[in-house]
Amino acid sequence: MTTERSLHLPGDPGWSRRRFLGVAATGLAAVGLGACSLDRASTPDESKEEAPSGAWAGELQDPPLERPDVTFTDMDGEPFPFLEKTEGKLSVLFFGYTNCPDVCPVFLTTFARAIEAIGTGPGSEAQLLFVGVDVQRDTPDQLKTFLSRINPTFIGLTGSEEVIAEANSAVFNPPIEIEEDTDGDGVYLVGHSSKVFPFTADGVGHRIYPSDVRQQQLVRDLPLLSEGTYR
Amino acid sequence: MLEPEAPHPMSSHRRSSISALLLVALAVVSLGACTSGDGRAEATPRDGEFRVTDARVDYPANPTVAAAYFTIRNGTDHDDELVGVTTSVATATVHRSLTDEAGRATMVKVAALGIPAGSSVAFESGDLHVMLNDLSTDLEVGDVVPLDLRFREAGTVHVEAKVVEPQASGEATEETEHDH
Numbered sequence: 001m002t003t004e005r006s007l008h009l010p011g012d013p014g015w016s017r018r019r020f021l022g023v024a025a026t027g028l029a030a031v032g033l034g035a036c037s038l039d040r041a042s043t044p045d046e047s048k049e050e051a052p053s054g055a056w057a058g059e060l061q062d063p064p065l066e067r068p069d070v071t072f073t074d075m076d077g078e079p080f081p082f083l084e085k086t087e088g089k090l091s092v093l094f095f096g097y098t099n100c101p102d103v104c105p106v107f108l109t110t111f112a113r114a115i116e117a118i119g120t121g122p123g124s125e126a127q128l129l130f131v132g133v134d135v136q137r138d139t140p141d142q143l144k145t146f147l148s149r150i151n152p153t154f155i156g157l158t159g160s161e162e163v164i165a166e167a168n169s170a171v172f173n174p175p176i177e178i179e180e181d182t183d184g185d186g187v188y189l190v191g192h193s194s195k196v197f198p199f200t201a202d203g204v205g206h207r208i209y210p211s212d213v214r215q216q217q218l219v220r221d222l223p224l225l226s227e228g229t230y231r
Numbered sequence: 232m233l234e235p236e237a238p239h240p241m242s243s244h245r246r247s248s249i250s251a252l253l254l255v256a257l258a259v260v261s262l263g264a265c266t267s268g269d270g271r272a273e274a275t276p277r278d279g280e281f282r283v284t285d286a287r288v289d290y291p292a293n294p295t296v297a298a299a300y301f302t303i304r305n306g307t308d309h310d311d312e313l314v315g316v317t318t319s320v321a322t323a324t325v326h327r328s329l330t331d332e333a334g335r336a337t338m339v340k341v342a343a344l345g346i347p348a349g350s351s352v353a354f355e356s357g358d359l360h361v362m363l364n365d366l367s368t369d370l371e372v373g374d375v376v377p378l379d380l381r382f383r384e385a386g387t388v389h390v391e392a393k394v395v396e397p398q399a400s401g402e403a404t405e406e407t408e409h410d411h
Contacts, residue, residue: 096336101291101363102328103336108292110246113399142293149292150397174333177247187322194336211336212357214401216398222380 004229034065057217058198060231064196065205067171068093072157073129075144080157082167088200090226093197094211096166097134097190098146107196107211112151114156114218123223126198129155133164133176134190139221156161171197171205198225206230272350275288286392288376289356294369299361299378299392300354305346305385312383313344318376321363322377328357332365338362346382358398370394 014068067083074080092111096104104224111128118124130147136159136160143156158164168176173193181188207221224230282304291297299318305311316323326338341359345354354360361378370376374394379387 011300017362098293099296099364101296102292102326102356102360104340105289105292105298105397109397110399111314144291145294149290149294174335177337189338191335191337194330194334200276212400215399216401 007163008058056207056231057213057221058196059154059207061206062202063226065141065171065199065208067091067110067199067203068167070159070163070167072159072163072168073140075140075147076130076136076158077140080155082157086127088201090123090201091129091199091220092200093128093129093131093171094171095133095193096130097189097192098138098142099134100190100192103211106211108147108150108154110213111218112154114215114222115151117215118222119220121223123219125226126222128153129157129158131167133162133168133192134178135159135161135164137186165221168193171208171228173194198222198227200230202226202228239317253330265309267400271348272345272352275304275306275349275351276288277308277349280304280306281311281382282306282391283380283387283388285353286378286390288363288370288392288394289393290367291373292371292397295364295366296383297357297363297376298356298368299323299363299369299376301378301392302351302353302378302392303346304351305348307385308348309384310348311346311385313380314342314383315381316361317379317381318363320368320376321366324362324364325359327359327360343383357397 019169042043067086069083072082094104094107094111096107098104108128108130108173115124115126128151130139130143132143132146133144138156138158140156140158143158147154147156157168165222172191173195179190194211196211196213197205198207198209199205207225208223283303284304286301288297288299293325298327299316303313313325316325325344327341328336328338331337344352352359357373361364363376368374370393376392376394378390380390381387
């Protein structure tokens, strides 16, 4: 079983529900520009409208975000030089782990459905690149199984801890936190960036999205990003 | 969105738990709710019934790890608490997904979840869920996962969670909203 040890308060074994909630509230408040508030911008009144009405989701980056200059390992165990492989293409980078039951598969499913909904034309070519940050379990084979069950066109990337940490910090993500498997049963949790990074054909990231972005928002934004529009 | 009902007499422990829950809900709301559900209790009619509805397991991308979701409706006059979930096909743990202070997506284990009298609590993607680890069978859409939910007052409630195609963010929300 998973331990109740906190991911962000290591060395504090007495992690009670009440403290978790208190910390959570503080944490959420401290996030401030939390991704959710940006998603919120598109649905200001929680209306039931499905299509966002012309508002961008995702935080505008000025200056834009540079792509990480690292060489990952792909699902066939081959080197994947990120700059070279994503040159001139709408490439959407997401960090997660294959034992993630909720946030990762929900985002990946949302992205897959958005691509299906776009169908053909601008935006449909957006390439999802999933970095498995849990190097012990996110092997090339495991990534292949995981992603093929959502969308076989998604690319899974792994690498050494150093490579992943370098890519992670290149996009200004907080450090990855991997819970200790204290009881050795192979079940442990991983804290990873909750953001999504679309890099456009001009080689940079103009907007950063929250991983809970809605499908309809992606259906709206990806074609625009594909055409070089980001404002 | 429905407002929680007026406070009812309850123990100080419960009250502080619920206050904490509302604090989180408020924090989430102040930043803009990510989904319609932020795990807070919503009012439900006091029809005397204690029910678990809408149980589902999203078809998992990882064959050995899945998430189960359901809605707990406490129509009784007694506060209750979910204290555990078990299933014959996996190890089950109640978790809440959240974004920590550094901006990391993470999960925390929820040892006991208050279900106040006259309220319902919905488990939803990106929030409360039951993590199913070490699944002993490769689930297919249409399969049924038996779940036993243990409550402090209501005892054990058995539900059958159907394995469904995973929903994209936004889809589930609309479906839920149409229920209101």
